[in-house]
Amino acid sequence: MKTAQGVPLDYYVWLSAALFTIGVLGVLYRRNAIVIFMCIELMLNAVNLLLVAFSNYYSDPSGQVFVFFIMAVAAAEVAVGLAILIMMYRNTKTTDINILNRLKW
Amino acid sequence: MNLFYFLSFVAILCALLVVFSKNPVHSVLYLILTFFSIAGHYVLLNAQFLAVVHVIVYAGAIMVLFLYVIMLLNLNQEQEPHKDNKLKFAATILAGMLMLILIASLKGTALLSTTNTHVEIGQVKDLGRVLFKEYLLPFEITSILLLAALVGAVMLGKSEHKQEIK
Numbered sequence: 001m002k003t004a005q006g007v008p009l010d011y012y013v014w015l016s017a018a019l020f021t022i023g024v025l026g027v028l029y030r031r032n033a034i035v036i037f038m039c040i041e042l043m044l045n046a047v048n049l050l051l052v053a054f055s056n057y058y059s060d061p062s063g064q065v066f067v068f069f070i071m072a073v074a075a076a077e078v079a080v081g082l083a084i085l086i087m088m089y090r091n092t093k094t095t096d097i098n099i100l101n102r103l104k105w
Numbered sequence: 106m107n108l109f110y111f112l113s114f115v116a117i118l119c120a121l122l123v124v125f126s127k128n129p130v131h132s133v134l135y136l137i138l139t140f141f142s143i144a145g146h147y148v149l150l151n152a153q154f155l156a157v158v159h160v161i162v163y164a165g166a167i168m169v170l171f172l173y174v175i176m177l178l179n180l181n182q183e184q185e186p187h188k189d190n191k192l193k194f195a196a197t198i199l200a201g202m203l204m205l206i207l208i209a210s211l212k213g214t215a216l217l218s219t220t221n222t223h224v225e226i227g228q229v230k231d232l233g234r235v236l237f238k239e240y241l242l243p244f245e246i247t248s249i250l251l252l253a254a255l256v257g258a259v260m261l262g263k264s265e266h267k268q269e270i271k
Contacts (some may be wrong), residue, residue: 090264
């Protein structure tokens with residue numbers, strides 16, 4: 001078989017856990033809203049990778065269909081989120097999230 | 106196996122560089138590298154269709170959008186805001202604790218002991234059959250979601266002072 005080359009499923013679980021943790025670290029670590037957005041994308045991708053791995057190891061195509069839907073939702077989320085960021089930049093001239101600690105500008 | 110290690114190494118290294126690089130443009134470029142290595146993982150996992158879609162959607166569309174916004178807002182290293190060191194330390198500790206909890210809860214789980222099966226499921230033909238038979242309604246609803254996101258993004262991005270300018 002040309003796939004997965006004897007990689008145990010555990011390894012994909014650990015890799016996804018590591019990528020997810022790095023995403024969480026980025027969200028907590030940075031103050032630039034755009035970088036925080038990118039770290040959220042990283043977390044989504046960690047979950048996607050795990051879904052594909054499980055889908056392959058259990059030979060169930062539903063997991064890959066879910067990944068397909070997650071990609072569509074991520075695309076929609078990024079479009080709306082970046083539009084909100086541009087709005088925010090227009091009003092505050094910054095993408096620093098510490099500016100946004102008040103609900104009303 | 107070696108390819109798995111290589112791709113994992115590249116993915117984790119580039120993900121760390123996304124978090125720790127000072128310049129937002131560099132973050133975007135490293136994130137693109139991470140996405141390419143994840144696409145490599147998809148190919149290893151025999152999900153060719155998803156690998157192609159992943160490269161097109163993430164590296165081709167989403168990251169270009171990010172890059173475009175960063176250039177539009179003219180962000181660079183000088184005006185990059187930074188948390189103070191105490192908060193950064195706390196963030197690192199918290200992320201490390203999350204990693205520990207994930208490892209502790211997933212370690213030795215019984216469902217991880219399955220072996221890889223030899224069924225082809227990642228091809229366009231098989232995936233399309235599932236997508237358009239079992240998941241037809243969610244697929245159509247996704248199109249509505251994308252339409253709503255499109256309209257919302259245009260509404261949000263539109264200038265508020267358009268009437269005054271006119």
